[in-house]
Amino acid sequence: MESILITGGSGFLGGALIVRAISKHWKVFATYHKHPPQFDDVNWLPLDLSDFSSIQQIFQYSNPDVVIHTAALTHVDWCEAHQCETKLVNVLGTEILAKLCQEHNTRLIYVSTDLVFDGEKGNYSEEDKTNPVSYYGWSKLEGEKLVQINCENHVIARSALMYGRPALRGTSFSEWLRTTWAMGKITPLFYDQYRTPIEVNNLADALLELASNSFVGTIHLGGSQKIDRVTFGNILARILGVSADLICKVSMKEATNVALRPQDVSLNISKAQTLLRTQFLNCEEGLQKAYET
Ligand SMILES: NC(=O)c1ccc[n+]([C@@H]2O[C@H](COP(=O)([O-])OP(=O)(O)OC[C@H]3O[C@@H](n4cnc5c(N)ncnc54)[C@H](OP(=O)(O)O)[C@@H]3O)[C@@H](O)[C@H]2O)c1
Structure with missing residues (x-):
């Protein structure tokens, strides 16, 4: 072994x-x-x-x-x-x-x-x-x-x-959304920041x-889909049966973070898709797998 x-x-x-x-x-x-x-x-x-x-x-x-x-x-x-x-x-x-x-x-x-x-x-x-x-x-x-x-x-x-649920400890972007919505709170999400979660x-x-x-x-x-945070939030809200009204669309330009954030760090995963047997999920597939049980 x-x-x-x-x-x-x-x-x-x-x-x-x-x-x-x-x-x-x-x-x-x-x-x-x-x-x-x-x-x-x-x-x-x-x-x-x-x-x-x-x-x-x-x-x-x-x-x-x-x-x-x-x-x-x-x-x-x-x-x-x-x-x-x-x-x-x-x-x-x-x-x-x-x-x-x-x-x-x-x-x-x-x-x-x-x-x-x-x-x-x-x-x-x-x-x-x-x-x-x-x-x-x-x-x-x-x-x-x-x-x-x-x-x-x-x-x-x-x-x-x-994103996803923690196996032992730790947290993720989707978990932050889920727990914030569970308290009935509205989450501000960027409509103009792109990742491949x-x-x-x-x-x-x-x-x-x-x-x-x-x-x-x-x-x-990365995942197989480039996505902004609002669209990601909408998919998760639908899967969890939460109202999309809990998402407040904001621009990155309105953010007050200490550190700068890049706008579009989507990754090209062609090399991994060629080299590995692992299939890279899109957000719908990944969020369903993590939260639809
Ligand atoms: N999360 C993301 O979305 C993301 C995206 C891209 C890349 N990454 C990279 O992926 C890796 C894992 O991220 P994650 O979200 O799983 O991180 P995380 O949940 O914040 O966990 C960080 C881990 O590092 C340990 N650690 C912190 N300070 C340490 C120290 N001084 N000595 C030894 N261990 C220390 C923590 O231990 P304790 O909790 O026991 O203190 C914990 O086990 C990181 O390298 C990160 O840069 C993360």
Whole structure:
């Protein structure tokens, strides 16, 4: 049985990966930082990515065949306001992990983001020029570069916005909508911001397929549909049986976020569609799968 180490097992994507990896018969090690999940089918390891010895210890203990590195500081506005902490965790922690993977002959799948692009063009392919507009996007891009330099057997998997239900912990855009609407509150949604959102289990399947194959390089993983947030919200509202009146259409220009947001970071997923057996869902399919049960 091959072993896999999932960093950020207590996060939204990490939880989905753990559950899918167990069902695919991987021996699973997973890390948490501040939130140890209550789930016993996994070898849990504490990890602080800003602490060199902590990263070394998890490696010594697990000695994995593959690492899927999802752990990161992910709140875009928090990262903008806390650049030093973000650099330690997202950049330097990733560098140490990449070096250890190289030393131990371990395959490294690094989960990056569509926010490495500036959103001026859309439909971004793997060859397009990166130009992040937020510190979070910059930190993930620096992580990409350090993975490329330090670990030969690597994949840089740039994910689009994730949605769906949490398997263990964490939350998503669709969960924020569902819980806000459940309180009867109206949600402001952009009608002029475009992404290619991906259902979290769909993403986990693609990442686990990459863990098992021999592809090396950068690959875009997203849903098969470019969509604005209002249209996404309307699909979810219909599936949940919630009134579309709970959606307030607003422009990105009206936003008051700390960090800048790009307008169109839709990903071109042709490479993944050619390379992988995983079928990439559109929002209707993904939201139905996540919420129609
Ligand atoms: N969410 C999205 O829509 C999206 C889109 C594109 C790319 N991504 C990328 O996908 C990955 C997973 O995202 P997510 O939404 O699942 O993230 P998340 O739910 O915010 O989880 C982040 C994980 O990182 C861990 N972590 C935080 N600080 C740490 C530290 N100092 N040392 C070690 N671990 C630490 C957290 O542990 P504790 O909770 O235990 O503290 C948690 O397990 C990230 O790399 C993110 O950049 C996310």
